[in-house]
Structures are given as C-alpha cells and as structure tokens.
Amino acid sequence: MAIANRIKQNLTGASLIRLVADEGLQMRQQSDKPVWDLSIGNPVYEPPQEFRNAIIDFLRQDSSGYHRYMPNNGHLSARAAVAQQLEKELGWDSISPDCVMMTVGCAGGISLTLKVLLDPGDEVIILSPYFVEYKFYIEGHQGVPVVVPSTPEFQLDIAAIEQALTTQTKAILINTPNNPTGVAYNKESITQLSDLLRAHKDKTGKVVYLLNDSPYYKLMYDESSYVDPLKHYEHTILMTSFSKSLSIPGERIGFVFASPTCEDLESFVPAMAFASRVVGFVNAPALMQHVIPKLVSLPTHVNEYKAKLERLGGALKEAGYEMVWPDGTFYLFPKAPGGDDMAFFHALKEHRVLVVPGSGFGWPGHFRISYCVDDSVIEHAIPAFEAVAKQFLS
Numbered sequence: 001m002a003i004a005n006r007i008k009q010n011l012t013g014a015s016l017i018r019l020v021a022d023e024g025l026q027m028r029q030q031s032d033k034p035v036w037d038l039s040i041g042n043p044v045y046e047p048p049q050e051f052r053n054a055i056i057d058f059l060r061q062d063s064s065g066y067h068r069y070m071p072n073n074g075h076l077s078a079r080a081a082v083a084q085q086l087e088k089e090l091g092w093d094s095i096s097p098d099c100v101m102m103t104v105g106c107a108g109g110i111s112l113t114l115k116v117l118l119d120p121g122d123e124v125i126i127l128s129p130y131f132v133e134y135k136f137y138i139e140g141h142q143g144v145p146v147v148v149p150s151t152p153e154f155q156l157d158i159a160a161i162e163q164a165l166t167t168q169t170k171a172i173l174i175n176t177p178n179n180p181t182g183v184a185y186n187k188e189s190i191t192q193l194s195d196l197l198r199a200h201k202d203k204t205g206k207v208v209y210l211l212n213d214s215p216y217y218k219l220m221y222d223e224s225s226y227v228d229p230l231k232h233y234e235h236t237i238l239m240t241s242f243s244k245s246l247s248i249p250g251e252r253i254g255f256v257f258a259s260p261t262c263e264d265l266e267s268f269v270p271a272m273a274f275a276s277r278v279v280g281f282v283n284a285p286a287l288m289q290h291v292i293p294k295l296v297s298l299p300t301h302v303n304e305y306k307a308k309l310e311r312l313g314g315a316l317k318e319a320g321y322e323m324v325w326p327d328g329t330f331y332l333f334p335k336a337p338g339g340d341d342m343a344f345f346h347a348l349k350e351h352r353v354l355v356v357p358g359s360g361f362g363w364p365g366h367f368r369i370s371y372c373v374d375d376s377v378i379e380h381a382i383p384a385f386e387a388v389a390k391q392f393l394s
C-alpha cells in the first residue's frame, strides 16, 4: 500500500518503542516462561468501584438523548464538574465551564491544542527526555519541534530554553510530573520559565503558550509539592485525563483547560470545538462524560505506587544504580550501568525483563521503568537488575 512518506518516516523514528513491544511479543511466542514487563505505562489497578457504580446507575436510569451528538466541547454537566474541581485545586473563584473542553484522553487534548495553535513552521519547544509522541503530534500539525535538554536533575534549563526561543516559538510543551523521569518541576523552574516567557513577550510582542501535559498530576507522592504552572503563568493551557488517576486509559476521557487569562481565549474555545470535528474526534465519549462528574474528586492509588517505587528503587540503589528520585507518576529513569542503554536493555532481556532504553526518549544512557505492575513482577525483576548491574559495574 502506498503509505505516505511522512508516516513511513515516523514509523522508522518510533522504532525503539516498537522494538521493545516486538521483543516482548517474540519472547512470549517463543517460550511459555513469563516475561517481566516493566516497559508499558498501563495502570495495574482496576478502576474504582465508584466508576462501575456510576456506569450501572446511568444505564439503569432513563438516558434518553444522552447518546446523541452534543456541542463539540462536551456536555455542560461534565465541563461544569471539571471547572468546579479546578476551582478547589487552584483556589480560584468561578471558573467558567467554557474554559474546559472535554477530550479523547490527554493525547486527544494535546493534539487538538497543537492543531489550533500552530501555523506551518511554528516552533514548539520540548524538553528532553520527552514523551515519545510529542514530535509526531507537533509535526503532524505542521509545527517544528525544538528539543532542549533538561538539567542533570531533570529540571528546566532556563538558559538553554532562552537560547531556543525565537519569534517563531508558539509554545513550550512541558510534562510535570514527567514521563519518563517521574520528576516534577520545582518552583524555581516554573517561576523562572514564566519570567522568561513574559520577558520574551515584552521583547518580541509574541505570546508563547505554556502547554502543560499533565496526566499524572494526581499521582504526586507529596501532593503539596506540585507546582502548578497555571498559578504562575497567565498563558497556560492544561491538558490532562483520567487515564492514570482512575486507571481508565482505554476509556479515552480527558480535558483541556485554558487559563481564563490566556491571550485569545475567546477564539481558542470555538477553535478547539472546530478542530475536534475536523480531526474526526467530534466529541469525547458521551458515557464517560456522564460518569466523570461523580468521579472528579476520587483518590488515586498514589500510596500504592509509592510503595512499589520504594521497594524497586530501593533495591536498585542498593545494587549500585544511580537515579534522580521521582516526585510522582509510576516511572523511574535510572542511568544504565556501563552507559550504553541498548547494551543494558539486551542484557536485561536475557533475564526476561523488559524496560525502555532512554534513547527512545531522546536521552541515551538511561532507561525507563514503569512500575505500575503487580508486586510479583517487581519481585521477579529485582534479581535480574542485580545480576545485570554486577555484569556492567564489575
């Protein structure tokens, strides 16, 4: 089939993640022995009982009309519930539901936001190590990704970001707390970035939007240490979802919230609704929009993930691995012993343990562990990590 060259190139670019998935598939096909798979960020927990109850209650009641098309930004009941929850979280008064757009997961929200903001050739700064899909989203909407490395502590390198800013910069796309590092940006990073973007506007007259891709903000190990960009920079747009916090990534429900102080907010909202139609999402799933108002304030499995981190991260440290300790998420991004993440990946694979080499995130020499797995996977993987560390460190 004559697939577009751009897609062919993207498929080649995504090959490292594919390599891990293919290796896992092959290992499972070739042997009945289990594979200890720490490569995928798929929550191990079932959704909360309240989620099931809300669906069952909804199906039992008269839901006439609810399954039809709706305004593209979503049902008012869902947007109002999200707006109310944001008021509590941010300590803000009267957030209008019009600043909220219900989306097909967080990915759907990122894609729509970029479609709405980018003219061909507009630049979007992303920070390495980055979520693999960013380049594809940006290029897919005719933008140009500009990669800026983070500091060794995985904070923002403000001087490097300053160097990367041009009159073509439309947005900076950050992810806090971060996949793959698990680290959240501290107050210094966020305030300095906000000051830098304001200074850039003063100098060039151009607003740079701060896009916060934040599907893990409910998974902070110390909730109070989350520095919310919305509180620091007026042109911030939050893109998030319930995928990780409620363990429902397959249900594809999330939202975009544009700060009420965002430049051009009046055009942004109808533009998002239009973009949703033309990319073919049309609207977020109706059933999920119905149940979300009952679920927005539910607690997450953050303590359980923290216990998994302490067990696995503790064992890795003891075995000699070096890492920046995560603030949240369910990812850990240690240095690959010996420095070659591909060699490390293959050595670990010999023990039937799968992780993702850091090269896949634009950060070679490290590897990502997803510890959103059953405790038994962690217990089986630890001896393999210990053995491979000995192999590379001795």
Ligand SMILES: Cc1ncc(COP(=O)(O)O)c(C=O)c1O
Residues within 6 Å of the ligand: 041, 104, 105, 106, 107, 108, 131, 175, 178, 179, 213, 214, 215, 240, 241, 242, 243, 244, 249, 253, 254
């Ligand atoms: C950083 C980041 N952004 C966005 C997404 C997409 O989230 P969703 O499944 O809600 O679309 C993910 C999923 O793993 C992610 O890690």
